[in-house]
Amino acid sequence: MLLLAPMEGLLDCVLRDVLTRIGGVDRCVSEFIRVTGHLLPDRVFLRIVPELAHGCRTAAGVPVRPQLLGSDAACMADNAARLAALGAEGVDLNFGCPAKVVNRHGGGAALLREPETMAAIVAAVRRAVPARLPVSAKMRLGWDDAVLALDCALAVQEAGADELVVHARTKADGYRPPAYWEQVAPLRERLAIAVVANGEVWNVQDAQRCRAASGCAALMLGRGIVAHPGLALALRAHDAGLPGGEPLPWERLVPHLQHFWEQVCVQLEPGQHAGRLKQWLNLLRRHYPQAQQAFDTVRLLTRQQDVSDWVRRTAGDVSELGLVA
Known part of the structure; x- marks a missing residue:
């Protein structure tokens, strides 16, 4: 099982669409929907998880599980019930966000200091949604240590x-490497439910080490698959004993970059457009020298039309050379 991680400000509906089109992902979890004391209007759920209007699946048919973040069990339950009514595939609960603004209000990773509150939230949500719908959760190892x-x-x-x-990190660890995969193993050994390991899986070799250290066959991929969009496919090839593992060739990735840019321009606010493309190119630089060149070009462009022209030229150059698979 390979899951696509929720990442606020990065892995949104547009990138979910692109990465699931590339393939290999079994299920996505949305970026968190923040619950602050009342039942949210449907438009909020649909803005963050537009897939709710399409069977809660991406265009490639991959399920998307909405994620709720909050600390009030009753209010979380009410919002989970509304998600179920809107056709959610299931409900995920966030006990791991390290953002200060979230933690100050008792949400995300702050709840790792209160196992009893976590239990109350899970139990309330479980009661609020139909038995057929799965309820899952995502947590870190702890607040500043893994004692709890x-x-x-x-x-x-x-x-x-x-x-x-x-x-496999605490809130205090943030996103700094390493991830402590071996500290997931005692949890997996004690739990009867499915346990999925997450953190610092950037390539097939990392995935192998993570599985060995954590004892988890299932993985959740975050920044690693954003930087290496073919990572899930590479892992599937490896698991099947097939050759592979290298990043998708740049020429195969360019049409996906074009689709990403087109969807960003349609679905996001104008002020976010160029920044989102630069953000992805910045991560892609880990594997693609062409992404470095693209980043250096795009960061100098200030008008959306100029970026659109560059994207079309780049896609056109690849197509004219007959490089698109």
């Missing part, structure tokens, strides 16, 4: 969750 990691994991399980993703 097992308590938190057991609380999630005993309250009725069907699956737990563990980001």
Whole structure:
């Protein structure tokens, strides 16, 4: 099982669309929907998870599970019930966000200091949605250490969750390497529900090490698959004993970059357009020298039309050379 991670400001509906078109992903989790004390209007759910209007699937047919973030169990339950009514594939709960603005209000990773509150939230959401819908959760190893990691994991399980993703770092670790995959292993050994490992999987070799250290066959991919869009396909090839593992050739990626840019211009606010393309190109530089060249060009462009012209020229050059597979 290969899951696409929720990442606020990065892995949104546009990038979910692109990465699931490339292939290899079994399921996506949306970026968090913040619950702050009331039932959200449908437009908020549909803005963050537009796939709700299409069977809760991306254009490639991959399920998307909306994620809720909050600390009020009753309010989380109300919003989960509304998601179910809108056709959600399931409901995921965020116990891992390290953002200060979220933690100050008792949400995300702040709840890792309160296993009993985590249990209350999971139990309330489980009661609020139909039994056929899975309830999952994503947590970190802890706030500033992993002392309560097992308590938190057991609380999630005993309250009725069907699956737990563990980001193998604490809140204090942020996103700094390494990820402590070996600290996921004791949780997986104690839990009867599915446990998914997450953190610092950038390539096939990382995935192999993560699986060996954590004992988890299932992985959640975040920045690694954004930087290496063919990573899920490469992992599937490796698992099947087939050759592969290298990043998609640049010429195969360019049409996806063009589609990404077109969708960004349609679905996001104008002020976000160029920044989102630069953000992706910045991560792609890990594997593609062409992305470095593209980044250097795009960062000097200030008008949307200029970026659109550059994208079309780049796609056209690849097509004219007969390089698109």
